[in-house]
Structure formats: C-alpha cells, structure tokens
Amino acid sequence: xxxxxxxxKQKGARSVKVCCLLNKPAARKYPIPLDYVGFEIENVYILGxxxxxxxYYRNLPFIAVCKED
Amino acid sequence: xxxxxxxKILVTEEQIVARCKELGAxxxxxxxxxxxIIVGLLTGAVPFVAELIKHIDGEIVLDxxxxxxxxxxxxxxxxxxxxxxxxxxxxxxxxxVDDVADSGLTLSAIVDHMLKKGAKSVKLCCLLDKPxxKKHPVHLDYVGFTIENDFxxxxxLDYNGRYRNLPYIALYVLD
Numbered sequence: 717x718x719x720x721x722x723x724x725k726q727k728g729a730r731s732v733k734v735c736c737l738l739n740k741p742a743a744r745k746y747p748i749p750l751d752y753v754g755f756e757i758e759n760v761y762i763l764g765x766x767x768x769x770x771x772y773y774r775n776l777p778f779i780a781v782c783k784e785d
Numbered sequence: 786x787x788x789x790x791x792x793k794i795l796v797t798e799e800q801i802v803a804r805c806k807e808l809g810a811x812x813x814x815x816x817x818x819x820x821x822i823i824v825g826l827l828t829g830a831v832p833f834v835a836e837l838i839k840h841i842d843g844e845i846v847l848d849x850x851x852x853x854x855x856x857x858x859x860x861x862x863x864x865x866x867x868x869x870x871x872x873x874x875x876x877x878x879x880x881x882v883d884d885v886a887d888s889g890l891t892l893s894a895i896v897d898h899m900l901k902k903g904a905k906s907v908k909l910c911c912l913l914d915k916p917x918x919k920k921h922p923v924h925l926d927y928v929g930f931t932i933e934n935d936f937x938x939x940x941x942l943d944y945n946g947r948y949r950n951l952p953y954i955a956l957y958v959l960d
Contacts, residue, residue, distance in 0.1 A: 771872070772820075774847045775838035 718746050737765065738779070755779075790944065792956030796930050801912070801940060801953070802836060804929045808910065809840025811927065812880065820844040821878045824870055826895070827851040828949065829884035829941040833912040833929070837882065848872045854891040864894045875903035880927075884941040885913040887934075889923035896923070912940065913954070930954075 717734060724732045735752035742759035761784060763769045764776030773782075812821070823845050825834035831849075838845060851867035879899050886892055892909055899907045910927035917934040936959065938944050939951030948957075 768847075771846045772844055775823075775841050775845050777839035 718748050721748070738762070738767075788958075790958045791938070791948070791951070792958040794953050794955045795932060795935075795937060796940075796954040798940075798952040801833075801929070805833075805836040806840045808927050808929065809837055809842070812837075812910075813840075813842045816841075816843060816845075816878065819878050820846060821880050822846045822848060822870075822872050822874055823880050823882060824899075825849045826881065826883045827868065829943065830882050830912075832941040832949070833884055834882050837910070846872055850895075852891060852895065854894065864891070864898065874899055876905050878906045878908075879904045880908045880910055882910045884911070885915060885937070886911040886923065886925055886928075887915045887918035889919050889921040893921050893923045913937070913942075 721732050721734065733751040734748060736750055737754040739750055739753045739756045740759050741756065757779075761769075761782040762779055763773040763782045764779045766774050767779065768774045769782050820843075823834065823838060823841075825831060825847070827849050828851070834847070834849075838847060848870040849868070850870045853865045853867060854863065881892065881895055881899070883892060886909070892911075896907045896909065908926040909923065911925055912929040914925055914928045914931045915934050916931060932954075936944070936957040937954050938948035938957045939954045941949050942954065943949045944957050
C-alpha cells in the first residue's frame with residue numbers, strides 16, 4: 717500500500733488518501749495512514765465481500781472467518 | 786463543475802438491486818454444481834458485478850479485464866487488451882459481465898477471445914441492452930434492463946469518466 721501511495725505521488729497526484737474496508741493493525745509491518753476505515757479486525761484469515769481463499773468466496777455478501785483445516 | 790448534466794432517472798437504485806437479485810438467482814440455478822468464472826469488463830461493469838455476485842449463491846471465481854475496441858469497419862472490431870484476465874479459462878464456464886450492450890462488436894470479440902483460450906462455455910450478462918444500437922448480432926444470456934438508444938450515465942456508465950458513482954441510471958443531458 718505504501719508503494720502504491722508513492723507511485724501516485726510520483727505520477728503527480730496533489731493528494732493521496734487511503735480507504736480500506738478492513739484494517740488489521742496487528743498485521744502491519746509498514747506504518748501507513750488510513751484515512752477511511754470500514755472495520756477494524758484481528759489478524760485472522762477472513763473471506764467474503766471481495767476477499768478470497770484461492771480465488772473463491774469473493775461473492776459472499778458478508779465477511780467471515782476462514783475455517784482452516 | 787459545470788451545468789448539471791444528470792437528466793431523467795431511467796432505472797432507480799431499488800430497481801437495479803431487485804433485478805440483480807433475480808439475475809443472481811438465475812445464474813445460481815443455471816450453474817448449479819459448477820464454478821463459473823465471472824469476468825467483469827473494466828471500468829463500467831464494476832458496480833454491476835459487485836451487486837450481482839452478492840446474489841449468486843454458489844462458488845464463483847471473479848476476474849476483470851480491460852479492453853479497447855477499434856472499429857476497422859462495420860463487420861469487424863479489433864480488440865486491444867489493456868489488461869487480460871489472469872485466470873485460466875481452459876475447460877471452464879465463463880460469464881462476461883458488462884454495463885451496456887450497444888453495438889455488440891466488443892462483446893462478440895471478447896466471446897471469440899474466450900473460446901480461443903479454450904473456455905467450455907461463454908455467456909454474456911449486461912445490465913443494459915440497447916437493441917437499437919446493435920450492429921453485430923450478439924446473444925445476451927442475462928439482461929438487466931432493455932432501454933432505448935439514449936446516452937445514459939450512472940451505475941458504472943460514464944461521460945468522460947464521470948458519473949460512474951451515481952447509484953441509478955439516468956439520461957445524460959446534452960447541449
């Protein structure tokens with residue numbers, strides 16, 4: 717995400733803000749400012765509403781925890 | 786900001802959501818036991834794909850592609866792929882999703898492209914159909930709404946890149 721922000725700035729954007737449906741603060745390795753956040757969640761494997769497990773489950777109309785074997 | 790170009794609303798947000806529920810239910814039934822690859826055409830199809838797939842109760846794979854069509858003559862359309870899909874469609878069932886079917890040239894070229902890649906089946910799903918704009922016969926398997934050949938904006942459809950975020954479909958007010 718910070719690389720994308722950097723690229724937008726290099727392209728000459730006047731301002732760049734970041735909007736995420738989900739924020740996993742516990743997973744953060746690089747500090748990035750999130751301007752708009754949908755929901756804060758724990759660092760668990762989730763799927764649905766765009767998030768996938770091997771390409772599946774993106775069409776779920778909700779966000780759920782992925783059951784791992 | 787110039788003059789307000791948003792004209793008469795042709796399809797409301799409620800109507801779009803209700804129709805997506807119906808189309809989603811039909812796709813669910815038609816693809817029972819299968820995992821169709823849903824390919825949205827950037828950028829116009831994004832709001833429609835996002836609404837539609839929520840109502841498909843089964844396994845799907847979602848991908849996007851971006852094409853530009855250059856019309857050589859009335860019979861042919863050359864496709865330039867800005868971004869092709871990354872999913873392998875060999876032996877798979879593909880559903881192409883677009884915002885509007887007008888000339889039909891781009892859509893039929895994309896169907897050919899998918900068949901050449903080895904797709905087992907290719908179906909077309911469009912939020913809007915403009916039968917009067919058709920130049921090339923193309924069969925639409927799933928249609929949201931049939932409209933006249935007017936310039937429309939909203940729910941993915943743009944004028945110079947604007948108005949895609951409107952939650953409804955409206956006429957564009959020309960000068």
